[in-house]
Amino acid sequence: MRAEELTALRGLRLFAGIAEATFNDLVAAGYLQFFPPGVTLIHERDPADFLHVVVEGMVELYASAGGRETSMELVRPVGVFILAAVLSDQVYLQSARTLTRARVLMIPAERVRRWLAQDAAFMSAITVELSRSYRQAIKALKNQKLRTGAERLANWLLVAAEAQGADSVMIDIEKRVLASYLGMTPENLSRAFATLGPHGVAPHGARIQLTDRTALQRFAGPDAMIDGIE
Amino acid sequence: MRAEELTALRGLRLFAGIAEATFNDLVAAGYLQFFPPGVTLIHERDPADFLHVVVEGMVELYASAGGRETSMELVRPVGVFILAAVLSDQVYLQSARTLTRARVLMIPAERVRRWLAQDAAFMSAITVELSRSYRQAIKALKNQKLRTGAERLANWLLVAAEAQGADSVMIDIEKRVLASYLGMTPENLSRAFATLGPHGVAPHGARIQLTDRTALQRFAGPDAMIDGIE
DNA sequence: CGCTCGTTTGAGAGGTCTCAATTTGGGTGG
DNA sequence: CCACCCAAATTGAGACCTCTCAAACGAGCG
Secondary structure (H helix, E strand, O other), X not given: OOHHHHHHHHOOHHHOOOOHHHHHHHHHHOXXXXXXXXXXXXXXXXXXXXXXXXXXXXXXXXXXXXXXXEEEEEEOOOEEEOHHHHHOOOEOOOEEEXXXXXXXXXXXXXXXXXXXXXXXXXXXXXHXXXXXXXXXXXXXXXXXXXXXXXXXXXXXXXXXXXXXXXXXXXXXXOHHHHHHHOOOOHHHHHHHHHHHHHHOEEEEOOEEEEOOHHHHHHHHOOOHHHHOOO | OOHHHHHHHHOOHHHOOOOXXXXXXXXXXXXXXXXXXXXXXXXXXXXXXXXXXXXXXXXXXXXXXXXEEEEEEEEXXXXXXOXXXXXXXXXXXXXXXXXXXXXXXXXXXXXXXXXXXXXXXXXXHHHHHHHHHXXXXXXXXXXXXXXXHHHHHHHHHHHHHHHHOOOEEEOOOOHHHHHHHOOOOHHHHHXXXXXXXXXXXXXXXXXXXXXXXXXXXHHHXXXXXXXXXX
């Protein structure tokens, strides 16, 4: 592993303040692997064997039921996923697949649980990370129950514009994935973009021009208790 | 506090295995109060001052945005709520109000955080509870994104029937609250019941007769990764 | 007995989905 | 370098689901 990657890993909330020995052993016990795009890393309903850390590339968490499927979360470096299943030694509630070529560190669940009991700082960091995940899930649920599709898209664009610090948003995932993440069909995403036209949104392929941020905000009704990132 | 209530509290996952001194101090520091129905206990956006435990009655967690409101969770004895906000010293993402006359134990957040650092078993128990809450939120999100309203109702009925161990389900909350919890309007809940008619569901006021469990299951498509309780 | 509030029913509008056809854009092989 | 090809994205039509507004119904309470 490259030094800068190690540094990035060390910077994870999950490892904040934990003993050097704990960190080193966890990373040493982990398998760092490259995966091509489209590979399923974990399957819903399987027992949680590894804690996964995305070091490079992008991973999609998704879930299925009754023949339908939906995107639950998009994980970018450096991000952890399926922490809860690992901690309580249960089955995964979500599946995960690579969206791009990706580098993933997989730490044996048993090892995580062992250090948990021995390193109070690690336990503490995990609690923080778990709280964050929980609150993010609550926000996603509110987003889904309290807004229409077009409103979810509008707010997503505002957050993305903020993150990219520009007057336009570059969408670096397939629109079908974005549609699923926002809880709609690809067809509906296209129509949602059309709906946002009068509110200062002009799509040019993957680059979305925001010509009137104020109008978009008026339509979107952003709310820190839904859109806020912690 | 009555002895049986203390026992019930002690049985909470949250307090499993923690030191007697920790438990006693937490309970002693808490305020145990009766509230009439319809009282708002906590407000979204307020800083988290107390960890709440429902000892008696029922409490609804709900959230608002853009003039809309939705029911997020129904907490019965003995249940804890807003744990994540208390742990990370943040604002509440949800509001809470009593649905019935209710008895609630409120433990100062600062006290919870203090013991957290001192009692490893308490920290561990909190991690378990937090994991459970997180997974429940993920399930709720899947339920919302992957099912129609009628399907959510059908699965809710199946779970309730299981819990009540009968061929009929007694709904002990207002139907408008159930509708909001299931992510629909009261009008739509009525229509959802009508939709389930051909699948062995016959409502008689608050008592719902399930005349054909097999047919209802076929319609509902129950899934342990959504409806399972942990 | 009559009021009030929750529930149900009805009608119409808007949102969302499916299926199908067309267009666009990126990648490959000639 | 270009033509082709495939997958993704868009557009269109119609059905279904869900919401709003309005009115009728019914149970509980004064």
